[in-house]
Structures are given as C-alpha cells and as structure tokens.
Amino acid sequence: MASRFRKDHRVPRTVLIEPFDLAMHGTEERQIMLQNRFALWLRGLGGPARFVTWQMPADLSPRIQYITEMTQAADDPRRRSLLVEYRRHYELLQADADYQRAICGLAVWSDPSQTARALARSVAGSFDTFAMDAPWPALFSGDYELREPGGGYRGWHLAPIGSPGGRPLYAFLSSYQFQPTVWDFSRPFKSLLSRGFPLAVCIDIPKTWDRNDAINELESVVQAYSVHLATMRGEDSRSIKKVNDCRQALEELNMGDALHDVQIVVALTAPNARTLRDRVDEVVKLVKPWFGLRAEIGEAQSEAAKFFGTHSTKSIAVPHTTWPVVSRELALLFAPLGLRKLAGLDGTLRGEDAGGAYPVFHNSWRDKRATHEVWVGGSGYGKVRRTAA
Amino acid sequence: MAAQFKSNVRLREEKGFGSVSMKRLIFCGVGAVLVFMVLRFTVLSNVALPMLVVVFILLLVLTGSRGGLPLWQRLLLGLRGGIVLAAARNPHGLSAQVAQMLNLDPAVAHLSQGTVFKSKQTAAVDADWSEWAVFADLDEAEGAGGLRFLEEVGHGEPL
Numbered sequence: 001m002a003s004r005f006r007k008d009h010r011v012p013r014t015v016l017i018e019p020f021d022l023a024m025h026g027t028e029e030r031q032i033m034l035q036n037r038f039a040l041w042l043r044g045l046g047g048p049a050r051f052v053t054w055q056m057p058a059d060l061s062p063r064i065q066y067i068t069e070m071t072q073a074a075d076d077p078r079r080r081s082l083l084v085e086y087r088r089h090y091e092l093l094q095a096d097a098d099y100q101r102a103i104c105g106l107a108v109w110s111d112p113s114q115t116a117r118a119l120a121r122s123v124a125g126s127f128d129t130f131a132m133d134a135p136w137p138a139l140f141s142g143d144y145e146l147r148e149p150g151g152g153y154r155g156w157h158l159a160p161i162g163s164p165g166g167r168p169l170y171a172f173l174s175s176y177q178f179q180p181t182v183w184d185f186s187r188p189f190k191s192l193l194s195r196g197f198p199l200a201v202c203i204d205i206p207k208t209w210d211r212n213d214a215i216n217e218l219e220s221v222v223q224a225y226s227v228h229l230a231t232m233r234g235e236d237s238r239s240i241k242k243v244n245d246c247r248q249a250l251e252e253l254n255m256g257d258a259l260h261d262v263q264i265v266v267a268l269t270a271p272n273a274r275t276l277r278d279r280v281d282e283v284v285k286l287v288k289p290w291f292g293l294r295a296e297i298g299e300a301q302s303e304a305a306k307f308f309g310t311h312s313t314k315s316i317a318v319p320h321t322t323w324p325v326v327s328r329e330l331a332l333l334f335a336p337l338g339l340r341k342l343a344g345l346d347g348t349l350r351g352e353d354a355g356g357a358y359p360v361f362h363n364s365w366r367d368k369r370a371t372h373e374v375w376v377g378g379s380g381y382g383k384v385r386r387t388a389a
Numbered sequence: 390m391a392a393q394f395k396s397n398v399r400l401r402e403e404k405g406f407g408s409v410s411m412k413r414l415i416f417c418g419v420g421a422v423l424v425f426m427v428l429r430f431t432v433l434s435n436v437a438l439p440m441l442v443v444v445f446i447l448l449l450v451l452t453g454s455r456g457g458l459p460l461w462q463r464l465l466l467g468l469r470g471g472i473v474l475a476a477a478r479n480p481h482g483l484s485a486q487v488a489q490m491l492n493l494d495p496a497v498a499h500l501s502q503g504t505v506f507k508s509k510q511t512a513a514v515d516a517d518w519s520e521w522a523v524f525a526d527l528d529e530a531e532g533a534g535g536l537r538f539l540e541e542v543g544h545g546e547p548l
Contacts (some may be wrong), residue, residue, distance in 0.1 A: 014508065035392075135508030146474060146498040156470060158500065176457025177397075184391035218398055228403045228411075236404040238396075245395035290394075294456030297463055298470020299497045309506045317497075319466075321457040324399045329392045 010047050010109040012310040013116040015123055017104040018130040019053075021353050021360075022185055022338030031185060034338070038331035041126035042208075043258045047109040051203040052308055053336035054137060055193055058101030060094045060359075063345040078380075086349075093359055098196060102341035105136045107310055127337060139200055139267060139308040142167060146302045152274035155295040158302060168198070168269035169276050172304035173284065175264035176321040177292040180245070188290040189335040192266075197279060202265040203333045206313035206322060214259035215250060222246045252326045260330050261322035264291060265307045291323075413452050421445035473498050 025034050064087055071083040108119055116133030124131040142165075144158040153171070160167040192201070209217070225243045229236065253259060268283060270276035284293050296304045300318040307316060325333075340353050340360075347363025375383040405411035421444040428437035451461040458466075472491065475484035477498035488495055 136506065138502045138506035141502050143502070144500045145477075146470065146500075148471065148474060161499070174457075178394050180394055180396050182391050182393055221398060221401060224401055225403070232404070238402070239404060242396055242398070242402075246398045249395060249398045292457070294458070297458075297466040298468075299473050299493075300466055301470070302497050302500055305500055305505055310508060311505075319458055319462065323397060325394065329394055332392055 009112060011112050012107045012109050012312075013114065013119045014105060014107045014134065014136050014310060015116060015120040015131045016134045016136070017106060017123060017127065017337060019102055019104055019337050019340045020129045021340040022335075023353070025338070035185070035328060035331045037126060037128070038334050039257065039327040041122070042260070042327040042330050043256060045108070045205065045208040045258065045260070048207065048313060049109070049205045050107040050307070050310075050313075051205075051334060051336075052105045052107075052136065052200060053102055053193070054105075054139070054200045054308075055100050055102045055341065056198040057196075058099045058342045060090050060099070060342075060345065063361075064090050064094070066345075089349075097357070099342045099358065100196075102193065102336070102339065103137070104337050106131075107136070109312065127334075129337065136309065139305060140167065140170060144170065144302075144305075146299065150273070152272070153277040153280070155277075155280065156297055156301040157273070157276060158305065166271075168271055169273060170305070171268045171270075171276055171280055172296050172301055172307075173266045173268065173280065173293040174296055174304065174318065174321065175291045175323065176294055178323045178325070179288075179290055179292075180241070181290060183290060183329070183332045185332060185335045185338055188287050189333075190339060191286060192283065193336060193339050193341075195279075195283070198269045199283075200267040200308055201336060202267075202307045203330075204263045204265060204307055204313055204322075205260050205330070206263070206320070207261040209259040209261075209324075211253060211258060215253055218246045218250050218253070218259075222250075249324075249326055252328065257326040257328055259324055259326055262325050262330060262333065263320060263322045264293075264333070265304055266293060267305070267308060409449065413449070417445050417448040417452065420448045469493060 022031075022034075025031050067083055067087045067090065071080055071087065074080040074083060106119075106123060110119070120131045120133040140158075140160075143161045145161045147157050147159045147169075149155055153169075155171060158170040158172075160169075189201070193199075222243055225239050225246070229239055229243070232239070249259070266283060268276065268279050270279050280295060287293060295301075296318060303317045307313075313320065340358060342358050345361055347361045350360050350362045352358065353360055401412070403411040405414040421441050424444045425437050425441040428434060428440055433440075452459045454460075455463070469491075472484055472488050473493050473495050475482070476488035476493070476495035479485060480495065485495065
C-alpha cells in the first residue's frame, strides 16, 4: 500500500542536457565505457522516464548580430578590426554550412522530495556532460488541429490553425517492433538525425521492472516455450530464438541489468502534405532494419504530441506497443546525446567538432568544467579580447 | 559498444499454422465455434456451418497485425478519429451526439502549445535560484527588506 501511495504521487522532473561529441570517445574501449556508464545510471531507474531530442535548422545569425553590435560599440580600433575579422569568419562558415541545432531533455517521474537540481547533478555526473534543471521547450508554437488523410499525405497529421505564419505540419510515428539486429551508438540514430529537416525523437520508458518480477516473467516464458518445443513436431526456429533470447536476457538481468519497457516516438515536420509524405516514407524506410515505425491513426496522432511534454505515459491515449530491453541495450538508445550539432552560440569559438561540420562555442564563465585554460600567443594578438568576445 | 537486440522476450507467440500464431488460431476457432453453436439453436441453423467458416476467416482477417496493431483496432481508431473530427467541426450536429454517446472528447482534435507542453515542474519544490538576490553584506540585505535575523521568536522565546 505504501509503495502504491508513493507511485501515485510521482511528479515529473525535467532537465536539459547538452549533447557532446561521440567522436571524442573514439576508441572501442571508450565507447564501451560510455555504454556501461549510461547502463549503470539506467539500472537505478525506479520509475518512468523519458528522453527527448529536438533537432531544428539553425544558423549563426544571432552570433553575427552580436558581433556586429560589439563592433559598432567598440572604441579601440584594434578591437574593432579584430571583431570585423570574426564577423567575416562567421559569415564564411554560415555560407558553406547547413546547420542544425539539437538539444536533449530527460524527464524522470520521481518522489516529490527529489528535486530537478539533484536529477541534473546525477545526469551530469553519469553522462559526463552539462545538464541543467529546466522545463522542456515546446515542440510547436500556437494551436494545431487534427487532420484526416488527404492533401497528398495518406496518414493522419496535425496542421496549424489560426495564422500559420510558416508553422509546419506534424506527423507522429511510433515504434512497434525492434529488430533483432546489432545496434550501436551511431546506428540507427546518426543517420536519422542527419536528415536535413526538423524532427524530434522521444525514447519513452514507461516502466522499469523490479528485477525479481522481470526474472519471474522471463522464466515463465522460457518454461512455456520449453513445453511447446517438447511437444512440437517439426522445426520452430522462432521459438528456439525466443528461448535463447530469454536466457540471454536472464543472464544479463542476473548480472545486474534492469528490464525496461521502451517505445520510440518520432515527430516529423514538413511545410506541406506532399513533403510530409516523402519525409515519413524516408524515415520509416531508413530505420526499418532496426525498428518498425507506424503513423499513429486518428486521435492517437494528436495524443502522441504529449510524448514531447511531461504527461505521464498512462495518460496518453495511444496504443502502447512497448518493447522490453535490458539496460545495456537501452543505453544505446541515448545515442543522440553523443551526436553534437550546433550547440549554444554562447561563449568563445573554440574550434570544430570532431567531424568538422560544426563550430564549437564554449563559455567557461558559465560552464565551470573548463576553468583551467592556457591561451598562447604573441603580445597584441588579442588573447584577452578573444576570451572576452 | 554494440548490443544485439533481442526479440520481444515477454511475448508468447507459439507457432500455429503458417504465419498465424497458435494464440490467434485458438481465438478465431473459439469465436467461430461460439457463433456456430448460437446459430444452431436459432432458425438460422441451416446456415450455421457456412457461418462457422465465414466467421473464422473474418476473425482471422480482423486480427491480422500491421504496424503492431490488429486490423480491428486500426479501423476503430480511424472511426473514432473521424467522429471526433466531425464533432469538433460541428459541435451541435449528429456526430457530436454520437461522440458524447461513445464518451469521446472532441477537444482532442485541437492542441494548444500552452496546454500540451506546459511544464508540470512545481515551483514550490524547484525555486528559480536565478531570482534570488545575493548581497555582499548582511547589513545590505537587512536594509533591502530581505533576510532578517530575529532576536526573539513567538512568545518571547529566545532564538
């Protein structure tokens, strides 16, 4: 009764997490360590959790505007010329690139006594990246309405109402099957998040099983299949595979992993129905070797938008087609954390990401992880000003 | 760094006939036999046997899964969506009455940013620390009407 009371009073705590560069963990050993670190944190989950990545097109305009304003306000001619050079550099970067910005968020339903700040500290320590307690950004702005198939797209979708003002259409796709294949930190999310259009991915974890309950559940499945195989005439390869999978899962559970129910929800956007159809087809085809996606039907389409907020999974009226995974598998679904895009434009330009596609800015006044820095250069080359720029 | 994902280890789907699982075959068979038995006691007893076959095939088709959902559920979701949309467009029409009868909420057809993505993080527990004023000196704080140290609390009891 006491545990039921606690469960009913769980409240969502949200944090925003800055993606890091997975290529910095370039060796096999480092990536195994990263997976183990994620898995260890996930083993400790006591209630529902949700991980979301939002990706949208971005550019350096705010930074260029900031530098322009600084140039106009600068009194020192040397400083002004240096700032003009910076602006030119940013404009060159802008002209050659097609940037996207990504941010990740994590929500955990926990006891009211646990604060979001404690969660942020726990996440920052376990995932080794910057995390802060903050509400999640809204997936879309303004009002939307449910639309039936038509206008070039054969599925249900959401369309903006009122003055559209360039707001896109939305389609929500849910996973229903995970393929028994090899997943890693780059497959399938790297290719999914390389699409050149805005999208959001939600990894919903509505339930983390108690270890004993999970073991009992899997053992009963093994027992039932053993009886079936003993009485079966002929070959049943799927049942044999299932028994092997159950035994492997049991071994991993006995080594300390937890069993989680997981569902992936993808939100796609497009300016019109035909483009939405093309993008939905593209994404469904792209991830098919790893997991199956279905477009939600009817009112489930509008309900699925709630996965990108802090509504509990039980209150979201969609068909819940979750898939059981152990912690070390679930850790790989957090791969978007390691796919750095154009992060914040705050701070100083420090270089490029490992892939060379994105400039990396860092404000060491705000993020105290890098307080010890050495700037090398001759006198008058702007070390101090560059740090302050 | 990689993991071999597994099949659904919690789902039992013993082999039945062809691609149809044993569970589904048993469900369709039991459903068809029930219809057959009921019809045998009515004036339609002469069509009971053909109905047994028809119902069996119908149930088999309706329970066929695509996108993780059986056909009957996909049809039901589409129908509910259609009713909800019609009720939202015409709140005083027949569809609105049908929606009310089926306990469907036409409001789900409209989504607002403010309601769907409203943060439920309670301010009582998570105060925004950025709004806290930090003073360099205690006197400065007391002068600003902020933090105050009392020498006595309640009924004259010392702090």
